[in-house]
Amino acid sequence: xxxxxxxxxxxxxxxxxxxxxxxxxxxxxxxxxxxxxxxxxxxxxxxxxxxxxxxxxxxxxxxxxxxxxxxxxxxxxxxxxxxxxxxxxxxxxxxxxxxxxxxxxxxxxxxxxxxxxxxxxxxxxxxxxxxxxxxxxxxxxxxxxxxxxxxxxxxxxxxxxxxxxxxxxxxxxxxxxxxxxxxxxxxxxxxxxxxxxxxxxxxxxxxxxxxxxxxxxxxxxxxxxxxxxxxxxxxxxxxxxxxxxxxxxxxxxxxxxxxxxxxxxxxxxxxxxxxxxxxxxxxxxxxxxxxxx
Numbered sequence: 376x377x378x379x380x381x382x383x384x385x386x387x388x389x390x391x392x393x394x395x396x397x398x399x400x401x402x403x404x405x406x407x408x409x410x411x412x413x414x415x416x417x418x419x420x421x422x423x424x425x426x427x428x429x430x431x432x433x434x435x436x437x438x439x440x441x442x443x444x445x446x447x448x449x450x451x452x453x454x455x456x457x458x459x460x461x462x463x464x465x466x467x468x469x470x471x472x473x474x475x476x477x478x479x480x481x482x483x484x485x486x487x488x489x490x491x492x493x494x495x496x497x498x499x500x501x502x503x504x505x506x507x508x509x510x511x512x513x514x515x516x517x518x519x520x521x522x523x524x525x526x527x528x529x530x531x532x533x534x535x536x537x538x539x540x541x542x543x544x545x546x547x548x549x550x551x552x553x554x555x556x557x558x559x560x561x562x563x564x565x566x567x568x569x570x571x572x573x574x575x576x577x578x579x580x581x582x583x584x585x586x587x588x589x590x591x592x593x594x595x596x597x598x599x600x601x602x603x604x605x606x607x608x609x610x611x612x613x614x615x616x617x618x619x620x621x622x623x624x625x626x627x628x629x630x631x632x633x634x635x636x637x638x639x640x641x642x643x644x645x646x647x648x649x650x651x652x653x654x655x656x657x658x659x660x661x662x663x664x665x666x667x668x
Contacts, residue, residue: 380525381405385438387431387454388445388471389416391501396444396470396530399505401425403529410434412445412454435461440468440523442530444497448473448481456484463489466519468527470495470511474549475542482515482541491519494541496548499531507532514543560636568623571630597658606655613660614653617644 381404386397389411400407401423409417410428417427428434435441435458445451451471455462467490469481478494485492493515503509509531513520520527520536527534537543565583566576600606620641627634643660652659 382440382523382526383408383438384526385409385428385434385441387411387434387441387443388451389420390444390446392470392497392504393444394420395501395504396442396497397425398423399530400526402505403526405526405529406438408434408437412450432458432461435465438465440466440526442468442470444470447471448477452481452484459488459490466491466493466516466523468493468495468513468523470497472496472548473545475545478514478542478545491516492541493519494544496544497531498548498551504530509533510535512537512544512547514538514545515541557636564627564632564636567632568627568630571632597656600656600658601661606652606659608655608659611656612654613644613647613657616657617641617648620644 383406384400385408407425409425482492493513496512498510510533511531514537569579646663647660
């Protein structure tokens with residue numbers, strides 16, 4: 376990154392993620408102004424060269440590009456609404472997580488007040504922010520993204536632009552988190568199940584790498600099957616795999632473990648089988664997830 380690319384930036388919100396974002400800008404050499412609603416945060420960033428603004432408006436006027444990262448869109452709107460005049464003609468990047476609907480509402484507000492708007496989602500923990508493998512998703516103003524792409528890559532080597540629909544980043548974000556939290560819950564349950572038979576979590580963990588290693592090709596295959604509406608079950612069909620879920624349910628019940636997640640999995644699979652998908656692959660359960668409409 377050349378000095379010509381080192382545009383002045385502003386970060387509003389100095390929670391753990393906001394501090395990581397500001398730190399990544401500083402590491403890349405960007406003149407960085409920071410501001411937080413509550414006092415007492417940002418001293419470490421100031422020690423590294425950031426300017427702590429006296430007000431949110433001062434912070435916005437200091438940078439070409441303003442990044443806001445707070446707890447939710449209620450908080451971001453409360454901060455940004457009085458700053459409409461200062462944001463006019465500037466680029467606003469909102470890395471606050473929320474729903475697709477709220478992203479569109481925020482984009483409409485920004486457009487009404489003359490600010491170019493990008494909605495985004497940080498898909499890595501704070502420790503990876505600024506790294507070459509970090510992923511941040513962006514959606515919204517294409518000209519704004521293209522103009523400031525090099526600056527945004529200071530935050531994540533993989534700065535992925537998804538399209539002009541401002542809701543796309545939130546849609547990707549929540550869909551990926553849907554997978555993540557279901558997986559984390561399943562992992563904890565697996566450790567609990569093993570512990571009931573005196574298998575330590577650390578003893579089981581290395582063998583789980585076999586499962587995680589096959590997930591990327593499974594994800595690609597299932598995505599193709601769902602988009603095509605064709606669910607090949609020749610290698611492993613839904614009826615056979617649902618029998619394995621039954622084994623898990625029986626074992627978990629016998630050991631007094633919570634079975635809520637497994638029961639939900641079984642219920643969806645049973646609905647798909649009832650709809651004639653027993654000989655299809657697991658991806659066919661997609662067809663019964665929508666309960667109404």
